[in-house]
Amino acid sequence: MDFRLSEDHQLLSNSLRRFLADNYDIEARNTRAFEAPYHMKEIWSGLAELGVLGAFVSEERGGFGGSAPDVAVIFEELGRSLCTEPVLGTLMGLRLLAAFGREQEVRSLIAGETRTALAVYEPNSACDISFMEAVARQDGDAWRLSGRKSAVYGAPGAGPILVAAKTDAGIGLFLIEKPDLIAAAMTDGGGVADIVLEDVVAECISTDAGAELEDALDLGRIALCAEAVGGMTMLLEMTVDYLKQRKQFGQSLATFQALQHRVVDMQLELEQCRSIVIAAVAGHGGADQSRTASMAKNLIGRAGLAIAEEAIQLHGGIGMTWELPAAHYAKRLVMIDHQLGDRNDHALRLMAIDKQQAEFRARHQ
Amino acid sequence: MDLEFTEDENRFRNEVRTFLKQKLPSSISKKVRCGIELDREDYLRWGAILNARGWLATTWPKEYGGPGWTAVERHIFTEECAVNAAPRMPAFGLTMLGPTIIKFGSETQKQEILPRILDGTDWWCQGFSEPGAGSDLASLKTRAVRDGDHYVVNGQKTWTTLGQHANRIFCLVRTATEGKPQGGISFILVDLDTPGVDMRPIRLIDGSCEVNEVFFTDARVPAENLVGEENQGWSIAKYLLTHERTNIAGVGFSMLDLERYRNLAATTWRDGRRIADHPVFAARVAEIETDLEALRITNLRMLADARDGAATGVGSSLLKLKGTQVRQALQDLYRSALGPHAAPVADELSENELALPVEAARAAPVYFQHRKLSIFGGSNEIQRNIVAKELLWE
Numbered sequence: 001m002d003f004r005l006s007e008d009h010q011l012l013s014n015s016l017r018r019f020l021a022d023n024y025d026i027e028a029r030n031t032r033a034f035e036a037p038y039h040m041k042e043i044w045s046g047l048a049e050l051g052v053l054g055a056f057v058s059e060e061r062g063g064f065g066g067s068a069p070d071v072a073v074i075f076e077e078l079g080r081s082l083c084t085e086p087v088l089g090t091l092m093g094l095r096l097l098a099a100f101g102r103e104q105e106v107r108s109l110i111a112g113e114t115r116t117a118l119a120v121y122e123p124n125s126a127c128d129i130s131f132m133e134a135v136a137r138q139d140g141d142a143w144r145l146s147g148r149k150s151a152v153y154g155a156p157g158a159g160p161i162l163v164a165a166k167t168d169a170g171i172g173l174f175l176i177e178k179p180d181l182i183a184a185a186m187t188d189g190g191g192v193a194d195i196v197l198e199d200v201v202a203e204c205i206s207t208d209a210g211a212e213l214e215d216a217l218d219l220g221r222i223a224l225c226a227e228a229v230g231g232m233t234m235l236l237e238m239t240v241d242y243l244k245q246r247k248q249f250g251q252s253l254a255t256f257q258a259l260q261h262r263v264v265d266m267q268l269e270l271e272q273c274r275s276i277v278i279a280a281v282a283g284h285g286g287a288d289q290s291r292t293a294s295m296a297k298n299l300i301g302r303a304g305l306a307i308a309e310e311a312i313q314l315h316g317g318i319g320m321t322w323e324l325p326a327a328h329y330a331k332r333l334v335m336i337d338h339q340l341g342d343r344n345d346h347a348l349r350l351m352a353i354d355k356q357q358a359e360f361r362a363r364h365q
Numbered sequence: 366m367d368l369e370f371t372e373d374e375n376r377f378r379n380e381v382r383t384f385l386k387q388k389l390p391s392s393i394s395k396k397v398r399c400g401i402e403l404d405r406e407d408y409l410r411w412g413a414i415l416n417a418r419g420w421l422a423t424t425w426p427k428e429y430g431g432p433g434w435t436a437v438e439r440h441i442f443t444e445e446c447a448v449n450a451a452p453r454m455p456a457f458g459l460t461m462l463g464p465t466i467i468k469f470g471s472e473t474q475k476q477e478i479l480p481r482i483l484d485g486t487d488w489w490c491q492g493f494s495e496p497g498a499g500s501d502l503a504s505l506k507t508r509a510v511r512d513g514d515h516y517v518v519n520g521q522k523t524w525t526t527l528g529q530h531a532n533r534i535f536c537l538v539r540t541a542t543e544g545k546p547q548g549g550i551s552f553i554l555v556d557l558d559t560p561g562v563d564m565r566p567i568r569l570i571d572g573s574c575e576v577n578e579v580f581f582t583d584a585r586v587p588a589e590n591l592v593g594e595e596n597q598g599w600s601i602a603k604y605l606l607t608h609e610r611t612n613i614a615g616v617g618f619s620m621l622d623l624e625r626y627r628n629l630a631a632t633t634w635r636d637g638r639r640i641a642d643h644p645v646f647a648a649r650v651a652e653i654e655t656d657l658e659a660l661r662i663t664n665l666r667m668l669a670d671a672r673d674g675a676a677t678g679v680g681s682s683l684l685k686l687k688g689t690q691v692r693q694a695l696q697d698l699y700r701s702a703l704g705p706h707a708a709p710v711a712d713e714l715s716e717n718e719l720a721l722p723v724e725a726a727r728a729a730p731v732y733f734q735h736r737k738l739s740i741f742g743g744s745n746e747i748q749r750n751i752v753a754k755e756l757l758w759e
């Protein structure tokens with residue numbers, strides 16, 4: 001048993017941390033993450049140069065990494081610096097393009113020349129892809145898509161965009177060069193869009209990509225959870241520093257036992273989160289992948305909310321202000337739960353998996 | 366045991382309901398339901414409507430232009446206003462300063478100040494907190510030094526809610542530095558257009574700007590603007606703050622939020638079911654609903670105590686704690702129910718294109734706004750300290 005990072009991962013983590021510390025300024029972020037195009041091109045190129053995007057794809061598919069630990073190491077660093085660059089959509093898109101052997105797109109994405117995004121969820125679906133309503137219809141050589149996609153992270157400025165839609169064979173995967181977007185900033189910064197599809201021409205990548213899609217989504221969930229752990233670590237540090245430094249009633253807040261215990265509970269939650277992310281990373285690619293990913297997403301959802309709310313509360317009024325970086329970390333931790341299924345959706349998914357397993361055991365006893 | 370209101374009280378409730386149905390402008394109640402910031406005109410307009418009916422200054426006695434209500438009538442009125450999404454009128458002039466002037470003000474002050482609160486001429490804001498004096502209010506440093514028939518004020522106030530709409534501020538200032546800090550505080554009224562007074566907005570976590578910082582640099586304030594005696598400010602502030610605590614449980618707000626949640630849950634689909642049929646959400650709302658029902662009764666029990674002259678400070682702390690917990694839980698639930706649609710800031714996304722209720726558009730910012738409930742008005746930790754002291758030390 002050894003929970004230390006490998007030498008390579010340590011290197012990756014260090015260089016990414018240094019790059020973000022030197023180049024990613026929180027104040028610039030707090031303006032630009034809320035204005036179109038909702039990200040910073042120079043940071044994106046920097047990430048590509050560092051090899052961050054290549055680390056999402058295995059060597060035989062054109063990258064130089066591709067394992068769940070690679071993804072987790074990177075996202076934890078992104079979380080630590082509250083980096084709002086649209087990495088999540090590109091991660092999931094890259095995985096799918098690589099899985100279907102789209103070498104050219106993979107190359108240009110890894111080089112940072114293009115960005116992609118993954119359009120899966122819809123106004124009435126948030127986690128379970130079997131409730132998809134968008135349909136794909138073959139029209140001679142071409143395919144046409146109809147329906148509506150919601151919450152397409154990183155879509156503004158991205159292209160081509162991957163779109164999932166129902167086919168006769170299952171859930172298909174399609175490419176649309178530049179779909180019409182209804183773009184907006186997210187509450188916690190970064191771009192998001194809805195896409196209205198009215199018989200839109202698309203290139204078919206696969207008519208039956210359900211398994212690959214689920215795989216990419218689970219990896220996206222792990223990425224979000226690792227990002228949250230990075231954010232929680234920083235938020236807890238900031239809260240502890242503030243309690244030490246802020247004085248009321250002639251003493252530092254850190255001397256009040258009522259507050260000391262609250263910080264201890266935050267630390268406890270953080271350790272639990274670290275551990276569940278390790279479980280999800282280890283589970284990725286195995287029989288327990290969905291189960292561990294859902295566990296991680298559920299726990300991160302609950303703990304992220306608790307830590308965010310406590311951090312704001314322990315800061316007092318200052319915790320409510322835009323000026324304070326900690327407030328933005330707290331916002332991110334709350335809003336992470338709204339991506340790729342929240343704690344409630346993943347509790348349901350776990351309930352379904354547990355039920356399946358119980359039935360399986362009953363049959364085989 | 367009798368949980369019912371009297372016949373007169375029920376008649377009064379109907380009267381309030383009819384009034385709200387007839388007089389509350391729908392453009393204003395829509396903003397309240399949607400969590401959209403009201404502007405100055407909205408407040409003045411609703412204030413004028415209430416004043417015309419004699420229902421604006423709910424805590425004032427009749428002789429000063431209040432309705433002279435009992436605690437129970439006031440409770441009924443406040444609850445009906447909240448449930449029907451009437452704006453909560455800023456408390457600073459009406460509920461805080463008014464009763465304070467009535468109790469501690471000079472005759473001249475009463476005549477000069479009270480009518481101008483009622484007719485909307487003056488908009489007051491509250492200058493208590495400072496950067497270094499929050500929970501520990503008594504450590505405030507803003508100095509007022511007597512110079513002839515003026516006080517010269519230097520220092521800084523902060524978190525001044527809706528100060529951008531105000532023309533006057535009531536402040537706690539330090540007039541003596543020896544002895545206990547509480548003993549050197551005075552209560553003084555300042556015109557915001559006094560030279561040397563500057564206000565700057567503070568941007569909050571959700572991007573809104575409802576609070577401000579106020580800077581005083583050699584601001585000369587007429588000595589007759591002192592309320593009560595010099596160095597009597599702490600007891601005046603304590604009296605004022607008991608008025609901040611009226612309707613502290615906010616049961617009516619929670620009732621409205623529960624109704625808003627039910628509308629959303631009944632019409633929003635997620636992964637093949639309505640949110641209302643989602644087992645995890647259904648269990649959560651059932652528990653919050655239970656908490657709210659218990660709180661409603663606790664609130665009535667305390668109300669009966671207040672009516673019978675048996676109210677306690679501990680009671681109001683407990684109401685504040687549970688009331689804010691329930692309100693914050695409802696905001697969390699509402700935001701959660703929107704799932705991925707809570708993320709985009711753009712209002713029109715949810716408003717026009719997604720068939721979500723209009724009031725859902727600002728769910729996330731409104732949730733973040735509501736984190737303030739457990740911080741201001743005496744933070745929830747300070748409330749616990751008050752109760753603990755009573756339970757464990759007395």
Ligand SMILES: Cc1cc2nc3c(=O)[nH]c(=O)nc-3n(C[C@H](O)[C@H](O)[C@H](O)COP(=O)(O)OP(=O)(O)OC[C@H]3O[C@@H](n4cnc5c(N)ncnc54)[C@H](O)[C@@H]3O)c2cc1C
Pocket residue numbers: 246248249253256258259313314315316317318320490491492493494496497498499500501523524525526576737740741742743744745746747750
């Ligand atoms: C949106 C908003 C509007 C406001 N409007 C006004 C206004 O109009 N006028 C005005 O004067 N003020 C206003 N306030 C100020 C408010 O009253 C203060 O924020 C509050 O008193 C807390 O003070 P603080 O922010 O300095 O936090 P601090 O006192 O620094 O507290 C930080 C944390 O430490 C905790 N803490 C402090 N002391 C203790 C203790 N002894 N034991 C345990 N825990 C403790 C607190 O509970 C909190 O969690 C407003 C605040 C906000 C957020």
